[in-house]
Amino acid sequence: MAWSSARFDRWGTFGKSTGAVLLCAAAALSGCSKSDNSSSSTSSSASAASASAPASAPATSASGGKTKIGFSIATLNNAFFVGLKAGVERGAKEQGFELVQTNANGDAQQQVNDAINLLSQGVTAIVLNPIDSKAIIPAVEKANSMGIPVFTLDRGSDGGKVTSFVASDNVALGQTAAKWIAEQLKKRYGSEKGNVVDLIGLVGTTAATDREKGFSDEIAKYPDIKVVARQEGAFDQEKSLNAMTSILQKFPQIDAVFGANDDNTVGAEKAIDNAGRYKPLGDKEHILVIGADGTAQALSAIRAGKQDATISQNPIRMAAQSLQFIADYNAKKNVPANYAWPTMLIDKSNIDSDEVKKYGLWSEEVKQ
Incomplete structure (x- = not known):
């Protein structure tokens, strides 16, 4: 399903901002980012709908060990995506997940191949950070056909069913x-x-x-x-x-x-x-x-x-939130179809403020 601007009006949010300019915290904003994701799991006018795990949703891998999660990232040639990777790894550790990950290095077709390969490895959910919102559709649809929930991060998909999409507005x-x-x-x-x-x-x-x-x-x-x-x-x-x-x-x-x-x-x-x-x-x-x-x-x-x-933005915390939603889904809790992580305007007047420190200078945590 193509992304519709009508979807932008309703998002789950992180909470109230801490000083400066925080975006995406209110559903009334005129457009909530699909940052690369148009999740077709809901109609274009109902993006606030939550998804819950079916009664048969697996909580552990087929082998009976840790829950195995697949993760495909678009590239690591940009510090922001290094931050996303760090956040996914942090979230997986916090949730006790086994993480299998790939880097598409900016190649959209390679990412589709990588994602389909991840799906064949017994993963119980997959996190996608798509290079291209249209090119990724076959991977999303393949996951759908296998009953594996798809979680998109920072960027999204123009087709297939996405369980939850986390991004900034x-x-x-x-x-x-x-x-x-x-x-x-x-x-x-x-x-x-x-x-x-x-x-x-x-x-x-x-x-x-x-x-x-x-x-x-x-x-x-x-x-x-x-x-x-x-x-x-x-x-x-x-x-x-x-x-x-x-x-x-x-x-x-x-x-x-x-x-x-x-x-x-x-x-x-x-x-x-x-x-x-x-x-x-x-x-x-x-x-x-x-x-x-x-x-x-x-x-x-x-x-x-x-x-x-x-x-x-804060890609580390944003990505960790996506892994929390996987844990919630596995526990048969409702998760938001679209979740907007807040942003903060930083300039010389507030760069060293407590508010900015509380929000998090993620780039100081990332070594590219």
Whole structure:
């Protein structure tokens, strides 16, 4: 089933935020991220529905040992996904699961093959972090045919039945970035006006689609803010550097950049430096830069004044929650069909605050 924007309105949530800007905590938000997952386990207007294990759901592996869980991750070439892997491993340890995992290294077909192989190894549930929401459908449908529940993490599937999908609300994340830019431009100019660059994420992923939807819909509410360039940064530093280099050559006046993730922003910051257009915070020619994820590079750039803000996720805790839902499902408890993990806006004013520490600087726990 194709992902419908109507599904975004109802999500299970982590709870109330702790300071700063937390997204995804309220079901009333206009779009809850499928970050790469459109789980077809419910109708498009009923994503809040919970799933419960059938009476026959196995609690242990066929061999009578620990419950065996399969996990397929999209890539480990990005610190965020290293964080997801760490969280799945932490969650599996906490729940006493045996974990069998694969890394698709960015190859969508390889991921399907890996997932189907995991299904043949006696797993009682499978966690998927899809590279492509359409390409992963055969693996989801294969699991469905075998009666093995599918749990998607950070990204989702456009078809097949998914028991529970855990991710951040990426539509709301994009909205927050646009609002933040508008607020900063109002402080600078007295009204919401200026030239903005939008560096889109990896086209074809729901994380990129949702963040772009949230950002573009929200920024359009400010008629005097002009998006002078929209270009794919692909969640990649080198591609974002090249894209931003070209944009800087075309536009002598740029006030702000939204990077769909922090690899996009780091690439943009390098391009700004290379072009000799970096100005310190407070300077009217300073190019505002906001990204997403809360990577170590982004936090360092914020402290150095090269990046203004990041909307941080917490992949470690988010992934561990997915494993908790597997345990709940095995215990025949209801689990949410869609669960939105909160995000937090981090800038120089709060980066060392107790609120941010409580939320968790996940990138300080991950060694890539």
